[in-house]
Amino acid sequence: MALSGIALIVSIAALLLSxxxxxxxxxxxxxxxxxxxxxxxxxxVILWSSGVLxxxxxxxxxxxxxxxxxxxxxxxxxxxxxxVVSYLLVFVLSSGQGERLTRLIHITVWSVLILQSVxxxxxxxxxxxxxxxxxxxxxxxxxGVLTYTLVTAxxxxxxxxxxxxxxxxxxxxxxxxxxxxxxxxLISPELRYRGVGSxxxxxxxxAISYAMLQTQIITPLIxxxxxxxxxxxxxxxxxxxxxxxxxxxxxxxxxxLILQADCAxxxxxxxxxxxxxxxxxxxxxxxxxxxxxxxxxxxxxxRTRQTQQVENYRRDWHGAPDIPYAKEGFGAAVAxxxxxxxxxxxxLLVVAGVxxxxxxxxxxxxxxxxxxxxxxxxxxxxxxxxxxxxxEELTEATNQLRDMDKVKTQMLQMTSHQLKNPLxxxxxxxxxxxxxxxxxxxxxxxxxxxxxxxxxxxxxRIVANILNLERVQxxxxxxxxxxxxxxxxxxxxxxxxxAQQKGLTLHAECQSPLPALRGDRHFLTQALANLLENxxxxxxxxxxxxxxxxxxxxxxxxxxxxSGIGIPHADLSRVFERFFRAEQPNIEHARGSGxxxxxxxxxxxxxxxxxWLESAVGEGTTVYMALPIKPITESAAEIASx
Amino acid sequence: MLxxxxxxxxxxxxxxxxxxxxxxxxxxxxxxxxxxxGLEGLRQFHAERPDLVVLDIVMPEMDGLTVCQRIRxxxxxxxxxxxxxxxxxxDVVRGLTAGADEYLEKPVGMDxxxxxxxxxxxxxxxxxxxDEKSYSDGHLMxxxxxxxxxxxxxxxxxxxxxxxxxxxLLENAGRVVSQRELLEQVWGQEYAExxxxxxVYISQLRRKIEPDAANxxxxxxxxxVGYRFxxxxxx
Numbered sequence: 069m070a071l072s073g074i075a076l077i078v079s080i081a082a083l084l085l086s087x088x089x090x091x092x093x094x095x096x097x098x099x100x101x102x103x104x105x106x107x108x109x110x111x112x113v114i115l116w117s118s119g120v121l122x123x124x125x126x127x128x129x130x131x132x133x134x135x136x137x138x139x140x141x142x143x144x145x146x147x148x149x150x151x152v153v154s155y156l157l158v159f160v161l162s163s164g165q166g167e168r169l170t171r172l173i174h175i176t177v178w179s180v181l182i183l184q185s186v187x188x189x190x191x192x193x194x195x196x197x198x199x200x201x202x203x204x205x206x207x208x209x210x211x212g213v214l215t216y217t218l219v220t221a222x223x224x225x226x227x228x229x230x231x232x233x234x235x236x237x238x239x240x241x242x243x244x245x246x247x248x249x250x251x252x253x254l255i256s257p258e259l260r261y262r263g264v265g266s267x268x269x270x271x272x273x274x275a276i277s278y279a280m281l282q283t284q285i286i287t288p289l290i291x292x293x294x295x296x297x298x299x300x301x302x303x304x305x306x307x308x309x310x311x312x313x314x315x316x317x318x319x320x321x322x323x324x325l326i327l328q329a330d331c332a333x334x335x336x337x338x339x340x341x342x343x344x345x346x347x348x349x350x351x352x353x354x355x356x357x358x359x360x361x362x363x364x365x366x367x368x369x370x371r372t373r374q375t376q377q378v379e380n381y382r383r384d385w386h387g388a389p390d391i392p393y394a395k396e397g398f399g400a401a402v403a404x405x406x407x408x409x410x411x412x413x414x415x416l417l418v419v420a421g422v423x424x425x426x427x428x429x430x431x432x433x434x435x436x437x438x439x440x441x442x443x444x445x446x447x448x449x450x451x452x453x454x455x456x457x458x459x460e461e462l463t464e465a466t467n468q469l470r471d472m473d474k475v476k477t478q479m480l481q482m483t484s485h486q487l488k489n490p491l492x493x494x495x496x497x498x499x500x501x502x503x504x505x506x507x508x509x510x511x512x513x514x515x516x517x518x519x520x521x522x523x524x525x526x527x528x529r530i531v532a533n534i535l536n537l538e539r540v541q542x543x544x545x546x547x548x549x550x551x552x553x554x555x556x557x558x559x560x561x562x563x564x565x566x567a568q569q570k571g572l573t574l575h576a577e578c579q580s581p582l583p584a585l586r587g588d589r590h591f592l593t594q595a596l597a598n599l600l601e602n603x604x605x606x607x608x609x610x611x612x613x614x615x616x617x618x619x620x621x622x623x624x625x626x627x628x629x630x631s632g633i634g635i636p637h638a639d640l641s642r643v644f645e646r647f648f649r650a651e652q653p654n655i656e657h658a659r660g661s662g663x664x665x666x667x668x669x670x671x672x673x674x675x676x677x678x679x680w681l682e683s684a685v686g687e688g689t690t691v692y693m694a695l696p697i698k699p700i701t702e703s704a705a706e707i708a709s710x
Numbered sequence: 711m712l713x714x715x716x717x718x719x720x721x722x723x724x725x726x727x728x729x730x731x732x733x734x735x736x737x738x739x740x741x742x743x744x745x746x747x748g749l750e751g752l753r754q755f756h757a758e759r760p761d762l763v764v765l766d767i768v769m770p771e772m773d774g775l776t777v778c779q780r781i782r783x784x785x786x787x788x789x790x791x792x793x794x795x796x797x798x799x800x801d802v803v804r805g806l807t808a809g810a811d812e813y814l815e816k817p818v819g820m821d822x823x824x825x826x827x828x829x830x831x832x833x834x835x836x837x838x839x840x841d842e843k844s845y846s847d848g849h850l851m852x853x854x855x856x857x858x859x860x861x862x863x864x865x866x867x868x869x870x871x872x873x874x875x876x877x878x879l880l881e882n883a884g885r886v887v888s889q890r891e892l893l894e895q896v897w898g899q900e901y902a903e904x905x906x907x908x909x910v911y912i913s914q915l916r917r918k919i920e921p922d923a924a925n926x927x928x929x930x931x932x933x934x935v936g937y938r939f940x941x942x943x944x945x
Contacts, residue, residue: 488794489724492817496730499820503737528817544800546906551934584934590906 075263076124079117079270086110086270089277093284105160106280109153113273116146120266123196127204140196140206141189143266148184150269151216151250152177154243155223157276161239161283162230163428184215205261213254220250233426235283242275291430294326312449316346319442323418324348326438327431330399330421333391334406335359335366336414336446342370344391345414354391364390366415369403373412375435376403379426381419390417400426404435406443413446477538484531491531495524533663536594537646540670545588552617552624552695553578555589559596560615567604573612574604582617582624583697587675592695595671598664599628599691606689607632622697623677629690635683643681644669668693716831717741719760721751721777722792723769731764734820735827748772752780760787762831765810767793775808782809786857788834788870790826792816802906806914811871829898834870845880847942850919850928852880861919871896872915875908879929879939888936912937 090110097103123139125131156177196206208216224247227240234240246269253265301322309315316334324332331349335342344357362371365385369376378384381398389395390403399422406413416439420426502517539545560576567574596615603613611631618625635643646666668691672679675695683689718740722728725746732742743758745751749771755763763781767774778789790812791805805813812830814823845852851860857873859866868876878895879887892908893901901907912931916923930938 485794488816489727492794493724493726493730495817496734496820497726500730500733500737503734548909549934 075267076121079263079267080121082267082270082274083114083117086273086277087114089281093277093280096285100284101160102280103284105153105157106276109150109157110273110277112146112149112153113269114146115142116150117266117270119143119146120263123206124204124263127196127198136196136198136204140204143206144208144212145185145189147250147253148212148216149181150246151219151223152180152184154246154250155219155226158223158226158230158243161235161243161279162226162233180215180219184212199261205257207257208254216250216254220247220254223247234279235287235428236279238275238279238282242272242277242279245269245272245275248272288430291434294434310449310452312446312453313346315445315449317348319416319438319445320346320348323416323435323438323442326434327402327418327427328425329418329427330424331419333366333417333419334414334442334446335370335417336450337370337412342366342415350391357391359388359390363388364394365401365403366390366417369405369415370412373405373407373410375405375432377401377427377432380422382422397421399424402427402432402435404439406439406446408440408443408447411447413443413450416442477542480534481538484535487527487531491524491528495521495528498524530663533667536591537663537667537670540591540667540674543674545591545674547586547588549584550587550589550592551584552582552626553580555593555596556615556617556626558593559600562597563600563604566601567613570604570607571609572604572607574600574615575612576615576617578616579618583619585624585695585697587695588671591667591671592675595668595693596626596628598668599693602664603628603630603632603689603691606630611688619697620694623694624697626693626695627690628693629688631688634685634687634689635681636685637683640681640683644679715741716762717743717758717760718762718764718827719743719745719751719754719758720764721745721748721754721769721774722764722766723747724766727766730820731823734824738824740827748774748777751777755781755785755787759785761834762827763787763789764792764827765789767791767795767805775804778805778808778810782867782869786867786870786873788812788830790814790830792818792823802910806869806910809869811869825898829901830870832898833874833896845883845941849921849942852876854880859919866918868915868918872911872918875911875915876919879937883939883941886932886936886938892936908937 087110090107093103094107098107119139119142121139123136123143126136126139156173159173196204199205223243227243227247231240249265249268249272251265252268253260256265259265301318309318316336320332320334323329331347333344333348333350333354334346336345340360342359342361344355347354359367361367364387365376365378365381367390368387377400379400381401382395385395385401390398390401398419400420402418404416404418406416416435418427418431418435498517498521502514502521505513505517508514556576556578560574564574600613600615607613607630613628613630616627616629618627644665646663669679672693672695677693677695679691679693681689681691716739718735720728720731720735720742721744722731723746728744728746732744735742743754743760745754747770751763751765751769752772754760755777763778765774765777769777774791774793778791781787781789789810791810792814793801793805794816795801802813811833812826814826818826844854849862851863853859854877857868859868859873859876874896875892878892887895889908893904896911897904897907912929913923916926916929920926920928927942928940930940932938
């Protein structure tokens with residue numbers, strides 16, 4: 069009696085708790101099939117237990133037989149319902165799929181339930197006895213026992229088959245316990261009389277309720293927290309690191325941990341193929357494995373830009389394996405394309421081992437949250453990596469160019485030096501020879517010797533110009549305080565004879581006083597001389613060449629203008645280039661090295677100044693050299709020489 | 711001036727250059743000896759005791775700068791460097807520091823070369839023709855006749871050019887001598903445009919005679935004009 073009393077209290081408490089959980093679950097989501105089936109199940113168990121309570125309390129207090137009969141009827145209906153709905157519950161909790169199948173099972177279950185209820189209600193009042201010890205004794209119909217046994221056995225078989233699909237172990241335990249309670253109810257009348265079966269079922273219902281609470285409320289809440297955590301982690305990865313391999317490793321690890329998968333792989337898209345770039349919990353020896361688009365689950369995800377999922381890789385995947393031995397080692401697998409603006413950055417493959425977990429909708433949802441961030445992270449890192457590589461290549465190329473330039477300069481200097489000795493040798497020989505033949509009557513020999521001499525001198529000038537240019541560009545200047553008037557005077561004096569011979573007017577005018585500036589006297593004089601020589605060379609007889617120096621703003625501007633043939637507009641931008649010589653079809657004698665203006669520009673640059681020119685064909689050319697008055701500091705001189 | 715008794719030593723590793731320079735100088739009346747490398751040049755110098763030496767810089771056995779230094783250890787013979795090396799001020803200073811009086815860059819026209827040789831000769835010989843003038847204070851003593859300079863009582867070796875420069879400045883003591891004047895008087899008409907010569911030699915000279923070359927008291931720079939020798943109170 070004490071046992072049945074305890075069992076009764078336990079079952080009432082369990083049912084009250086279950087009812088509470090049911091309310092919570094229905095409040096959270098009353099529309100899902102799981103919730104509704106579960107609610108139906110709890111309702112049936114409550115009906116059954118209420119029947120037990122009413123009939124047994126009625127029997128113990130000697131209540132009217134009609135009340136006890138009502139209790140027994142409730143027992144029969146509730147028991148029938150609970151048995152049948154338990155099968156349905158196993159089906160829906162184990163993620164039973166297929167609309168038709170679910171409908172069929174519903175129809176079957178409801179048919180059995182209604183039929184049984186009708187049968188129970190339409191028969192005469194149930195037979196029962198009250199024993200001397202107060203125990204209520206009632207019998208179940210034979211065919212009813214058969215039906216319940218079959219349904220319970222079917223539920224147990226289904227439970228065993230689909231045990232891996234149950235999200236909570238508590239549901240496996242609860243449903244097993246429930247079936248045990250039902251079997252006790254069917255097999256042992258003694259225990260039935262004592263209410264053990266119904267109490268066990270009530271406890272089982274509590275376990276099932278807890279499982280429902282876990283799967284419907286607790287797990288999703290934790291899942292959401294994990295989602296937030298995973299999103300945060302990926303976000304951190306994106307902002308904290310631009311190292312591609314580190315980013316990939318973190319994404320693979322996170323994906324595997326969040327989905328409780330056994331391993332995760334990331335394939336990067338390289339245009340024509342996908343290549344395994346990171347792995348978590350797989351052998352690193354597979355890194356570098358290539359897949360064509362469309363090849364393997366990964367290639368298929370990349371081609372379709374859709375998530376590809378298989379429950380059992382060996383059974384369900386009929387294409388090429390994603391990595392060697394995949395068919396032997398992979399169980400469930402999901403391949404998610406990592407898309408950024410519809411561009412496939414790569415594919416994330418999450419794998420569970422054979423006989424391990426399967427991925428459900430929630431897992432896919434998590435992957436859906438993770439993948440866009442992973443795609444952004446990968447794209448950023450790849451861009452950064454590409455830029456870094458580009459910068460490295462650029463630096464290397466610059467260094468190579470600089471080295472080559474240095475080698476070129478050295479070679480040029482060496483060659484020029486090497487040329488000087490033979491030049492000097494030839495010139496001195498020639499000059500002696502000219503002296504020796506000066507009295508010969510044949511002037512042709514002397515003329516030829518003069519031509520050779522002039523050519524050798526031209527060669528000498530070219531060599532000297534090359535060396536001067538290199539010297540200026542390498543910053544080998546001697547800075548001192550200069551008087552520009554002196555420089556202008558010296559240059560004009562040097563060339564006045566040449567101007568006179570050609571019938572040109574050479575005139576200089578300097579603003580007085582001109583401020584002194586720091587510079588290299590030799591090279592500035594040389595630069596001005598080059599400008600004047602050019603002006604004289606390209607100005608026809610009778611023309612004029614003018615030099616004008618004045619202080620303008622913070623500079624001394626030296627202007628050399630001529631009334632010469634001018635420079636074609638197309639050549640203006642190139643005249644300061646080394647070895648550039650503008651086309652001058654009418655000036656046959658104007659042979660230069662193409663280095664004169666380059667030297668001018670190099671000298672002006674070394675003085676942190678500016679040189680430019682204005683020209684009109686047939687009217688003349690004006691070249692401006694602007695030299696800053698501000699003293700050149702050592703560092704500026706160094707920069708100029710760099 | 712008669713040059714026939716003047717001996718010139720040409721040291722250059724290029725045979726044709728030696729021959730052609732020699733030919734030209736002989737034509738102008740000089741007696742010429744040659745050396746094909748530094749060591750041979752030094753041997754010839756000791757054997758012939760020339761009045762002027764023309765030295766190439768880059769040579770086998772011993773380079774021109776070393777030869778110049780070796781000669782300076784024993785004689786004040788005028789030395790002309792004749793080099794194909796790029797002539798930057800650094801190169802010139804290096805040559806002058808080694809004791810050269812002149813630095814010419816190859817290639818140079820024969821006439822210009824001979825003119826420079828003559829100018830250098832003139833510089834060297836003119837000094838000895840100076841009057842018996844001398845200068846002396848507690849620190850510096852210049853004996854123009856004997857071509858000797860003493861700094862704090864110790865004899866200081868001056869090259870002929872340095873000595874000539876000092877003599878011209880001393881002659882014009884208290885008066886500013888322009889760079890062009892200096893060039894003409896010390897180096898000769900041929901050098902009128904080589905404005906950096908006085909600058910380089912003045913700094914050389916200051917190093918030798920000034921108590922503090924960075925703050926000169928004898929040879930003062932007159933900004934943008936020239937130089938002035940300032941006699942010091944006898945101390």
